Amino acid sequence: MEITHIGGPTAVLNLGGLAFLIDPAFDEPRDYQLPGRVMTKLIGPAIPAGELGPIDVALVSHDEHKDNLDDAGRALLATIPTVLSTPGAATRIEGVRGLENWESIDLPRPDGGVVTVTGVPALHGPEGAEKVLGVVTGFVLQGEGLPTVYVAGDNASLGLVKEIADRFAPIDVAVLFAGAARTALLDGANLTLTSADAVEAARLLGTATIVPVHTEGWAHFTEGPDQFVAAFREAGLEERVKVLEHGVATPVD
16 A cells, blocks of 8 residues: 645545545635634645546545545545545535444455445544544545555544554554644544654554544644654664655555
8 A cells, every 4th residue: 555645634535446535625725713712724735636537535524624624625535436535524515424433344356356445433632532623534445455544534532542552453544634733622522643642642543554644734733853763763663654755655564
């Protein structure tokens, strides 16, 4: 498999002959005026939406926040044959297939096999955050002869990481959304994993290769890629981390 990190949470993951687009956000830098706050995008996409090439499946962790699905990303969904997200997103966006926690769907591979995608729980902040920030999903991708891949989405719960790790062991690659995102809506609580949390998640995930995303590009993130790597170095786990250069397709195993 290979992954191309486009920026923020957005990446293209090629697995089993299928191209999966994670959390499409392709707007250029700008401010988004939202009720009670402003979200500021600092960095544009390394690859514009029009230059992506064919995408088979979009994995949208949630549709209600601009840093995970922005205006350009939302327009792109209409061109993608299969879009998987939360059950709530399926009621708000035409053509979206919502996955309940632990629900799976088999997607045909060009070689005749399937990639099984399972929706897995995520918590976007502390307990009770769903009431403020909405429901989020992660995804686990599996297939015969393929690495098992965990795409965490905006999850801040180590308890959920453990539950997922136990259920799907061994996980080979974990795409972790980190950056210690914060908002005044929840009194500065972390909405995604801190770098220290990501180290603990890596321990729970056994020997999985850790691919950090969503650590830069937005003003509400408080820890960047350098802090992420430094935390793993301090823990003696630096060799587990695969930091991707934006816009470059990179083999990951």
